[in-house]
Every structure is written in structure tokens, then in C-alpha cells.
Amino acid sequence: MNINQNYLALQDSYLFSLVTQKVNAFKEQNPTKEVIRLGIGDVTLPLAPAVVEAMHKAVAEQGEKSTFKGYGEEQGYEFLRQTISNYYAKKNVTLSNTEIFISDGAKSDIGNILDIFDINNTVLVPDPVYPVYVDTNIMAGRTIIYSNGTEENSFLPLPDENTKADIIYLCSPNNPTGAVYNKEQLESWVSYALQHDAVILFDSAYEAFVQDESLPTSIYQIEGAEKCAIEFCSLSKTAGFTGTRCGYTVVPHALVKDNTSLNKLWLRRQTTKFNGVPYIIQKGAEAVFSDDGLKQIQENISYYMENAKLISETLKELNIWHVGGENSPYIWLKCPDNMNSWDYFDYLLENAQVVGTPGAGFGSNGEGFFRLSAFGDRVNVVEAMKRLRNLK
Template sequence: MAKLNENYQNLKESYLFSEIAHRVAKYTQENPDKKVIRLGIGDVTLPLESEVVDSMHKAVDEMGNASSFRGYGPEQGYDFLRNAIKDYYTRNGVSVELDEIFVSDGAKSDTGNITDLFSVDNVVLIPDPVYPVYVDTNTMNGRKIVYLDANAENGFLPLPDESVHADIIYICSPNNPTGAVYNKEQLKIWVDYALKNDAIILFDSAYEAFISDESLPRSIFAIEGAKQCAIEFCSLSKTAGFTGTRCGYTVVPKDLKVTASNGEVMYVNKMWNRRQTTKFNGVPYIVQRGAEAAFSKEGMEQAQKMIGYYKENAKIIADTLDKKNMKYFGGVNSPYIWFECPNNMDSWTFFDYLLTNAQVVGTPGAGFGTNGTNYFRLTSFGNKENTIEAMERFAKLF
């Protein structure tokens, strides 16, 4: 008899965004005259930049022409794009090699699929609150998960607890949902902990492009020793508005190795290469040309303008909270603003309160873990006029 993976029985229903949609739909149906503004969404809204659009048009034409048509490409990504990514790292002061870069259809896929490389009997350390995919993908594999408290006391930037042993460690910085960003000294403590425990850090850097404070690390590989203990996941989703275009990349250092039970040294880079060449056929050529354009000088200037637009929204939200003396996290080097719900409301009560009284939609922190129960996430991915209006309404409430 075929036996299914019964770990799936331990998954919680992922109802956060459907529950939000349900409550908003009910409210708008009952109040058709009210203008609801959505600041809950973690998705970009600005269109693709012209450099990317032009480049993809060119690539579409190439694919329609016998002399320039491309069939199967290298599963790891075309060298033109891997080189562009390598150069992007170099500009950010980090050196990575071409064959350490793997182009993919997004950081979500890679942070999920990377779990293929690990045995079941690893202890996985995951901060709470956090992006739910880390918990779900490890639950699917039946791994033991230990949680690390991220809270207001540690600025939602927890450091290792030396009394807790972990084999695999998830770090997301700038963080989704809290917007908090680790500095170099803090990340160094994590790298040292991983090296001491022979643990591997899975570093989710999907929001690195929102870091404008040059003292903050945009890559874990800016930290000495990280190439012996870390894998980094990046994405063009938020950097260049690729959420519907799908392109990310993962850096697996060639120095990262583990001795197997039979004494053989196994290299994670070689394993990921084998995984990707066996289970993946690469990113569409057209998309890779778009991504290459996003990394060009002009492309990066246009991307920076988009990020600047979103960061202005973040500032509008942050300024409002400042004026009301409400403490928040994120909002400066991140598209997310995270704050404690006022008046001791839990996050779903506050969701309803804000929707009903200000017609503003945010995301209840409870969706990201226990430590989010009394917190709320607003995002800067809306349009500017709406963000201003939403925060004016917000200000009047408190």
C-alpha cells in the first residue's frame, strides 16, 4: 500500500491571509460606501522598471527566432546572470564565486527545497515570530523544531542561547515580519555559535535591498567565518518587483562541508548542485534576461527609485507612530513596520478595530507565531496617497 508522508498531518492550516480576506470581504459587503486601504500585503505594487521590460521584450524576440532560440539552459542559471549577481555582491563588498551562485524561481522555493539536503534528525532553531515557511517545511520533514523568543526586550533580534543546542538555524534579516535588522556584531555572534556547534545557518536575505544604513550587513558573507557555516537566500521579488516574475538566487559556499557518519566529507555546494540539476530545470531564459537587466547600472538605479518610493511610505507610517509615541520595530531599513497593538488588544481584535474604525487593513502578528499575538504588521508596499490617507485616519484614532 502506498504510504503518504504523515508529517503533513502535523501542519497547521495556513489560514492567515484567507481569514484576512474573509473579514475584509464581509466588511466591504456590509459597508459598500467605505474606502478600505490595504497596508497588510507583502507584495509589491509598482510595475516592472523599463530596463527589465525592454530586456524581456528582446529575449521574447530571441525565443521566437530560430537563430537565437534557446532550449534547456543550465539548471544553475546562465553565466550572464550569475556574473551579474557576483558583481552585485562585489559592489556590496562581498566576494562570492560564480559556482557558489544558484539562480532559482525564488527564495521561497529555495528555503523550502534546501531541507532536502538535511537528514531528519537535526534540531532546527527558528525565531518566533517568523515567516511561516521555515516552520512548515521542516514540519513536512518531521524535524524537531525549537523556537527562539524574539521580543521587544531583545529588539526582535534574539542572540544564541548557549544552553540550547541547534543544528540548523534560520535567520531572516531584515526580518519578516518585524523589520528588525541584525548588525555585524550580532551576526558575528551567530556565526561563532554556528561554528562552535557545527551548525548551519540558513540566512534569508530577501529584503537586503531595503538596507540603506551602510554599517548594517546586507549579506551574512560580510561576516568572517560565514562561508564555513552559512547558506544565503536572496530574491529579486522585493529588490526589483519580481514577485510575479519569479527570480531568486541562493549562495552555497564551497567551503561548507560536513563529515558523514562513514567519515566521508560531504560538500553542501555539490549536494545542492545535484539536487537542482536533478529536480529543477532552471529559470525561463526571458526571466533571466530581465533579472540581468535589473542588476545593470541603469536597472539598479531604477530599482533604487522603487525601493525609495516604498521607503517613503515606511517613513510616513513610522512618523505617525512616532508622533503618537507608539514604539515600533523596522520601518527604516525594511519595508515592514511592527508594533504592539494599543490598549492591550490582541492582534485579531486590533485588526477588526482598525478595519471598522479606520478602514485600514494590516496583518495580525498572531499569524507569524506566538510572540506576535499582541503585535501588528503594516507594510510600505501600498501607494503613497493611500498610505498618507491611511495614516491620517490611524492618527485620528489614537
């Protein structure tokens, strides 16, 4: 009996545990000082009333024999897939219901999708980025190469024609940088993928935060993407579902690789290794896209985006270089005075009692940068920005 040796090549992520450890140590030494956390990537506003109402109704249905629902289709209820298809129609993207797979969140599907690809494919991952892209491929033993996000390209790397990649991760709006690709930039990625017979795994988990209507919120707004891209989205940030768990993955019928429909492969994977999202949760997810639901979640998104604006304006005032915050809940700043990420973390904690996330935790290009999140309380964001200004 042997274990999967690739797991031994994984690096333990100490990022968030080290943050917690440092904050706790500081609080112990400074019990009277109030620490403000702008490091978390989790939402804080509750579920929308329309969602709560729909889930109460679904819970009641599950308690009555005449309305009880047992196994549903692994890929999700028709009512929810149709609702999401309608949501895409508003983006001028036409999808059939069988191209939409309901999931328990983008994280699961982004990891599990790798099942359907050969182990010998080369994977291109942006740096800095959400660490899950890298770890899931290390687990499978794939070769990973990186596309570099830098201050020069505003953390929006473009394809390099001299690099051969089979699987390409893109995340826009990006986590952690908050940078968003425009149409022309995404066109260059789609063009590269089509030319090199590659598949783009497009993570659009933060699409609902895009305010600038000229920016794409789905890869399928780019011509030809249906032949080279899979899209992952989630209600985690869109509708505060981080603890409620629902997302969706789009695998177009036109996406054929190695003479095989990837839609059929993914359906086979999901029907074999997944049993669908709870009926109650799918009813809650459907309500997100109702008229009331959309209005209510928009209020929450506006609240977070107002936080982001406060942060971004303060950084401008202080002449601190940054991206994000305009079409994303994340702000990615360059640590002042050439501090490295952890030095700046310590500096902010000690001098302003503000906690953020060191950029080095998201890849080597993150060194010297720092992530602030707009998911906190307004009153805390205002106070944190006041403290930053007083540091000057």
C-alpha cells in the same frame, strides 16, 4: 501505499484567508466606506523599464531559430551568475560563479534546501517569522525549536549557548518585524554556528531595503560565514519580481559538513529536481543589475521607503511602540492598550477602515503585535495615517 504522515501535523494557515473574510464582511455591511489595505506583502510598482526592454529582446530571441535557447544549465546562465557575483563584490564579498545558483525565488530554495540535510537535525526558527520555515520542517518531520523575538530584544533574538541546534534560520531584514541584525549580532550567530557545527540558512530577501550602510546586507560580510552559512535572496521585493520569479542562492565551496561539500549536494539536488529559470526571466534579472536597472529599482525602493517613513513617523507621533520601517518595508507595532492582534485588526478595520496583518499569524510571540506594509500607494498610505491620527 502510505502518505507522508508529517503533512497531517501541519496546521492550516488561516491568516490571510481570515483577513480577506473579515474585510469582505465589513465591506458588505459598509458598502460606502473605503478600506485601505496595508496588509499585503506584495509589491505594487511595475517592472523597471530596463528589465522590460531586456525581456522583450529575449522573447524575440526565443522566436528566431538562430538565437533560440533550449535547456540551459540548471544552476543558471553564466551571464547572470557573473552579474550577481559582481553585485556581491560591491558588498566586499567575493564569490565564484559556481557558488551562485539561480532559482525561481527564495521560497522554493528555502524549502528545497532541506533535501540535503538529515531528517534528525534539530532546527532553530525565530518566532515570529515567515511561516514557511516552520511548515517545510514539519513536512520533513524534523524537531523544531524556537528563538524568541520579543519587545525586550527588539525582535532580534541572539544565540543561546545552552541550546543545541543544527540548522538555524535567520531572516534579516526580518519578515514580519522589519528588524535588522547589526554586524556584532550576526557575528554572534556565526560564532555559535561554527562552534556547534550548525548551518545558518540566511534569508536576505529584503536586503535591498537596508538604508544604514553600517548594517550587513549579506551574511558573508561576517568573517567565517562562508564556512557555516547558505544565503537565499530574491528579486521579488528588490525589483518587483513577485510575479516574474527569480532569485539566487549562495552555497560557498568552503561550506563542508559531515565531510561533504554542501555545494556539491545542492548542485546534485538542483540538476536532478529542477530545470532552471526561463531564459527570458534570467535576461530580465540581469538587467536589474545594469546601471539603468539599479537606478530604476532604487527609485521604486525609495518610493516604498518614503511610505515606510510616513508610517513610522505617525506611530512615533502616536507613541505606538514599533520596530522596522527604517531599513525594511515592514513596520511591526505593538497593539495599543494591550489589545491582542485580532482585536486590533477588528478595531482598525471598524474605526479607520485600515487593514493590516495580525502578528499572531507569524508565531506565538507575534501575539499583541501587528504588521503594516509600505508596499501600497502613497496616496493610500497618507490617508491611512491621517485616519490613525484621528483615532487618537
